[in-house]
Amino acid sequence: MSKKIIITLALITFLGGLLRFRDITTNPPNINTDEAAIGYNAYSLLKTGRDEYGQPWPLAFRSFDDYKPPLYIYLTVPSVAAFGLNEFSVRFPSAFLGTVAIIVTFFLTKKLLGNQVTALFASFLLATSPWHLQFTRTAYETGSNAFFTSLGLLLFLKGLEKKWYWLLAGIVFGLQTHLYQASKIFVPLLLLCLFVIYLPRLRAKILSLFLFGAPFLAIFLPVVFLATTTAGVLRFQGTSIFQDPKSHDRQLAIVTTDWLANDNKSVRLFHPESLTYYQDILTGYLSHFRPDFLLTSRDSSKITYVPEVGLMFLWEFPFLLAGLYYLFHRRDKTATALLVGWFLISPIPASVTTGLPNSVRTAIFLPVIQIITAYGLINLFPKLWRPLKISIVLFALYSLAFYGHMLFVHAPISASSSWYSGYKKIVLDSIALSSRYEKVIVTTLLDQPQIFYLFYLQTDPKTYQMAGGTVGGGFGEQGNHIANKYYFHSINWFELENEPNLLLVAAPREVPIEARKRIIGEYRSLDGTLLAYFLKT
Structure with missing residues (x-):
């Protein structure tokens, strides 16, 4: 890399770190219940090797009977050891990994698309992403998905050239399945996508793939086991559409008309319960691609704590669409298949849950959205009319300044009730x-x-x-x-x-x-x- 590229990446990373660490202990204005639970359980592990219930080194933390995945809590243990039990130590792992993800995104984009300028833009877009920032300024486990996904993919791709990278890739992807509930579904789907895309190159490396599969399965299999336990079932039932009374009520309202007409055949033929779930799943899946979800604060999770700002900036959206267009017109379809596959499977884990669209469960979109947007930007922007270019640059700068103002001035007040201030x-x-x-x-x-x-x-x-x-x-x-x-x-x-x-x-x-x-x-x-x-x- 040239000195100019290194300096630019360093400046982008510094900006990303500044946005994540500034006022991190007071904005959001208070730790929430989950953050307090993460912090105290990490403190308890540090002192006793047991959680608040007295369970030694658990693979699922009972906490509020929501059985939290363990990885972020374990990552918080050294942070608590270094900084004590406080707001900073709880949020530090998220902010740190969020900052490092900016660098990893650069190298992943460079590896996939072969262009350092595109990689710089992808890093910049992640550094300033409202979606990424809202989860990496807090101890939301989902915010660290961008780091693990991009690092795992980078190591896997490097393993195609030097097989020992696959050992590290297997560890990273295995750990990610213990990070967040959606990751348990997303990671296997992403790996399936990888193996299908790179099958021609993998056939000659079957034995070498053991370096990937052995550590991954060793770490992932406990997740499969936990899914069959009471802890796993309770967690799934808490958010599953299959347990949602609204879905059952809607199904009942539909079939009642046929029952009143003594038409049981129509009930079985046209209104099976599975059809209701299919419609709910498809609607939920597609809702995550809606512009109002991506560009406004209409998020059912209710934790988008910066007012008047969406998950991505308005000016980015046309370049996201352009990026998809240019990807499909690339000669090398391998990177296209991986990026588009990643983009399309990201909402799948959330689609079988209630309360959609949901930015928490679909933060696994990051940083693929930024990579695709950067690719669209680097291809479309040079072709635009010069006054339009100037307008876009000015609007982008204004959008970032507006976001910073809303984040550091308005958010602590507007989010005070939902973030337990007081x-x-x-x-x-x-x-x-x-x-x-x-x-x-x-x-x-x-x-x-x-x-x-x-x-x-x-x-x-x-x-x-x-x-x-x-x-x-x-x-x-x-x-x-x-x-x-x-x-x-x-x-x-x-x-x-x-x-x-x-x-x-x-x-x-x-x-x-x-x-x-x-x-x-x-x-x-x-x-x-x-x-x-x-x-x-």
Whole structure:
């Protein structure tokens, strides 16, 4: 590589790192429940080798009964060891891997398309991608998919020339299946795509492929086993369209008309339940290619925390379409097949779930969208009318500046309620007051409050586990307590008002008029939403 290319890539990486690390502990304004759980479980592993439930080195973390994949939590262990248990250590692995993904994307694009300028543009687009940034500024496991996918592909392609790279590729892809739920389906589909595309070259390397297959299967097979356990089934049922009451109700409404007409044959012929699911799956799949999903903040996951900004910039979309066009007109169809295949299989894992389109479950689109867009940009832009070129450049710069303004100025306020702003102050203030009271009772209406107390108290995991550890997530959270001091359950003022010396952390709707005189503090999020009252008995 020339010195100019190296310097440009370094500047792009610096920009990407700046966008990911600036104000990372306060924007989003608070860690959420999942981030707190990731942090405390990493801390517990570091200190005891067990999770909050006392399970040694689990392959699925029970947490809130959602059975989290383990990889990101294990990646957080050295971060917690280095920086302590805090917001930075929890978000650091995501921001770090997100920054490194910019470099890996450069080398993958260069390997696939053979053009360093295209590779630089792909890296720049990933560095400034709103979609990638929203997940690599937080401890969302899905944000690290871009790193693992691009690194795995790069190593696989290099393995076609030097077989020992396949050993590393097998490890990387195997680990990715433990990163996020969608990755468990996406990675095997991507590998199938790879083997079909490169079959002519792989036939002569069957024995060498053992270097890839052995580590991959050794790491991946536990995922297959877990899918058959209660943990795997519960996780799937929680988001599956096959368990969605709305799908069942829609099917029932359709067949009722035929039943009323005593036409059971039509029910079996035209309205089998499988047809309803097929339509739901196809609709969900196609929804992820809609411009309103990609270009606006219409995301059912509700965690696109930068207001007025979509998953990609408006000016990028025409070049994405152009990139697809030019890929299909390349002489070398191998790279086209891989990139288009990657692009088309990315929404498949999300398609069998509810709440679509969903940017969290389809972040595996990254960085293929940026690579295709960069290819369209490098081919189409030089052919445009000069005033149009200037307009596009100015609009792109304005879009990036607008995004930066919305990210660092508006997002902390607009996302304050959905990102638990005010929770840290509630926890720290109640901890500071706790010595004056016999017990601190915290309402579970605050959404898994026990994990925030474990996190900010930095509760000793060994002591916590000896006392029973976490009783349960989900509905089981009512039985949790910490050090016989902090108790977590719903609050009934009339049952507790006569108990001596309690500090109650209650939701507004749990505080009747009669209790208002016992309020000693109120807590609001950054946008002014009332979160909780402190009351004393």
